[in-house]
Amino acid sequence: MKDVLKNLRHNGVYVPVYDFKGFKIKILGKKIKLSPISEQMAIAWIRKKQSILSPPDKIYEKNFKQEFLEKIEQENSELEFINNFFKNHLEKIAETSFQEDEIDFSEVSNYLDTIKQKKQSLSKIEKKAQSAIRKALKLEKKEKYGYAIVDGKKLEIANWIAEPSCLFAGRGDHPRRGKWKEGPKQEEIILNLSPESPTPLGKWKEIIWEPEKMYVAKWMDKLTGKIKYVWFSDSAFIKQNKEKEKFEKAAKLGKRSRSIEKYIIKNLKAKEDIKRKIATVCWLILKPNMRVGDEKDPEEADTVGAITLRKEHIKIEDDVIYFDFLGKDSVRWKKSIKAPDPVIQNIKNYMKSSKEYLFEGVDSKKVSRFLSQKMPGLTAKVFRTWRCTKTLEDALKKSRVKKEDKIYVKKFYAKMANLKVAVVANHKRKISPKFGERLLKKEEKIKELRIKLKNLKAAGKKTKSTETRIEKISLDIELTKQTKEYNLGTSLKSYIDPRAYTKWARSADFDLTKFYPKTLQTKFSWALERKKPVSDIECKNT
DNA sequence: TTACGCACTTAGGAGGGACAAT
DNA sequence: ATTGTCCCTCCTAAGTGCGTAA
Known part of the structure; x- marks a missing residue:
């Protein structure tokens, strides 16, 4: 593989430190000390609760409560009344709303109210001064963590602050919304550094050197199990070069679009079933500008793209197809389009024969392979760039x-x-x-x-x-x-x-x-x- | 050939600050 | 000068696509 970086030097990732307040909550009138983690959970919960634009829904609330109460139970297992309380209540409480008289967050909400009031009571000038201070503090940290030296050039890093802990905000109907997402500790972060670079102070999980990759650091997200990366910002020449390539590729597709369309149309009637399926998927990508829509983890919101379309997302009347489904980020995708006969026939057939997905057996890899026959390197997403x-x-x-x-x-x-x-x-x-x-x-x-x-x-x-x-x-x-x-x-x-x-x-x-x-x-x-x-x-x- | 892990791009919402209206 | 609006930036979730192993 071609190296992207010759050498890479930086000071690691800034890991925010939580400022522990030592709040208590009350359960059945008795005060319980919170730990740094349960306190953060409580604060995040009350914040969300007070949010006007997007207060927690039932699933968010249930997920939060289950975890929070488990945490409180763990932290206070030596307290007898807690044990009794949870024996009797845990299941029931998780199912319904918090009873105000059973769990009392007032110390936390008072704290949040005070902060809000303080902010409001500030005069214009004071507000400005405070924001200037905040800005300066951030800038100071950015000076240390916000840049990397790549091949002798100073490049800006985009997300140089590691993600702080929070309640997970999955989009749409994400089944895990409201669960606690613990941010990474320094010792969980892997740094990408070239060998001659000095190792940043502190305990890191690992220092590696992967010159063919373009990330600065990474860690595993404990809640989702996904890897999170620290990247260069868009201003970095490495990013800009890739951006140029992307548009060049799209332009190339533009030049060949007629012949590619012909190729797709022709294959709508291919002998092999899988080829017809792929061609139909490609038509949906080419014409109504759909995403390819690979299959995804059932532990996420149910959203679809071309490949994962199901019967219930489609209606056909004469030569018009009506689509209605949730696409990426659970954004509603509702469009209709006039389609040539082979498309209509194929879709009608797959609607009859399919078990779950209309295009069972197709994945983005097969789509890429099919498209590469006409243009090397052509994949589904290029169509969106070109079309746009x-x-x-x-x-x-x-x-x-x-x-x-x-x-x-x-x-x-x-x-x-x-x-x-x-x-x-x-x-x-x-x-x-x-x-x-x-x-x-x-x-x-x-x-x-x-x-x-x-x-x-x-x-x-x-x-x-x-x-x-x-x-x-x-x-x-x-x-x-x-x-x-x-x-x-x-x-x-x-x-x-x-x-x-x-x-x-x-x-x-x-x-x-x-x-x-x-x-x-x-x-x-x-x-x-x-x-x-x-x-x-x-x-x-x- | 499929499944899976990893790397990289694309995505909308939150929140705050800049700016326009008064 | 103050207030309200809206735009921008930040944040991180949610996609795509590639390589590799089974």
């Missing part, structure tokens, strides 16, 4: 933005094109509970301005600035409405070749620094131009 970037290019072209257009008009079309991509990729977001209210406010505003405009006209006064404001707000309203349930960030960060934007920006004389947020400008520094367009300077105040 292409969607953006088409949308920008269609927008017909001219050089003379106002900056906010250009920005609007840049956003709308981004939105088209988000829709294609099904990047959704939780609808803000204040959405209706917010929109209404904006609509009120525009009404107000229209009246003002009328009056100005009647009085023969200047109307230019009011007109501009109206135009601006109406575009804003349009965007607010359309992006109600879509999140544009993911596609902008991961799917849109920045050069698609730069190309357009050049022709439209648009300054992309007005569009890409700072971190993305850094991430895409390999593609973004630094020179500012002329019109940008002229239109500064529009």
Whole structure:
């Protein structure tokens, strides 16, 4: 394997230390000391409990309670009344809500309330000062742990702070949400370091040297059993190079898309059943932009992609297929698409014959092998990258933005094109509970301005600035409405070749620094131009 | 050929700070 | 100057895909 790193030197991972308060809870009126772990559990629980946006649901609560009570029992096994209490209650309590009179968290909740109040009572200046202190402290730690020296270059590390312990926040219907996830200790962390680098102080699990890998450190997550990695940040040249390769590959797919589509269509009627299955899966990846959707652990939320589709996710009427299922992150994937006859026939057949999955026997590896026949290295995910970037290019072209257009008009079309991509990729977001209210406010505003405009006209006064404001707000309203349930960030960060934007920006004389947020400008520094367009300077105040 | 572990990319939510409106 | 909004960044979960062993 090719080495990614020649040498790698860093100071290890920063492992946050929990500041133990020594709180007690009360069980049946008697005070019980918490340990550092049970205290953290209690604090995390009360925080969650107080959360307005996402309070715990039944399963979260049950998972938490079971573990918490077991922990309390363990920690206090010498106390007789605890033993009795648990003998009688453990099962019952875990099934129902905490009884306030049985377990009393008030010391913990008082503490949280005090913190909140203190924060609120702070004046602007004090708040600023405190946040500046926090920032400085973090920066100081970052200076030590946040960078690595790779081949003589100083590279930023993304997640240089090890994950602190918390209650597991699995998404969707994750069966283990609410369970305690203990963060890694230093002695559980493996560091990737080249041999000539000095070993960071402290006890680490292991120091290894894997120059062909691109991680800085790793550890095993005790709850999920998965390995967690410490990576370089997106600004690192190693990451940027891979990013470029990704988009090159997608572009290559674009060039061959016609012949690849033909290949897929042809194989919808292949003799071998497995080949027909794979081709049908590929069609779903190519056309409605599905993820490949490999089989997953039953100990996770039940989400699916093309391969793992089941009968209940599909309806067919004539030549239209209706999909409705939960995809990655339990985001609802609801679309319909007109499909050619062989696709319809295949899916109908598999719906009849399949036991569990429609495409039983297909996995992402077989899909890759099938696709590689037409283009080496082609895998399912490349299709999403290609489709997204292409969607953006088409949308920008269609927008017909001219050089003379106002900056906010250009920005609007840049956003709308981004939105088209988000829709294609099904990047959704939780609808803000204040959405209706917010929109209404904006609509009120525009009404107000229209009246003002009328009056100005009647009085023969200047109307230019009011007109501009109206135009601006109406575009804003349009965007607010359309992006109600879509999140544009993911596609902008991961799917849109920045050069698609730069190309357009050049022709439209648009300054992309007005569009890409700072971190993305850094991430895409390999593609973004630094020179500012002329019109940008002229239109500064529009 | 399948199962599995590991490495790396893609994902939405939380929370806070910047900025716009007043 | 203050308040409210919204955007950005951080966080870490949840995917994809590859290599390897059985």
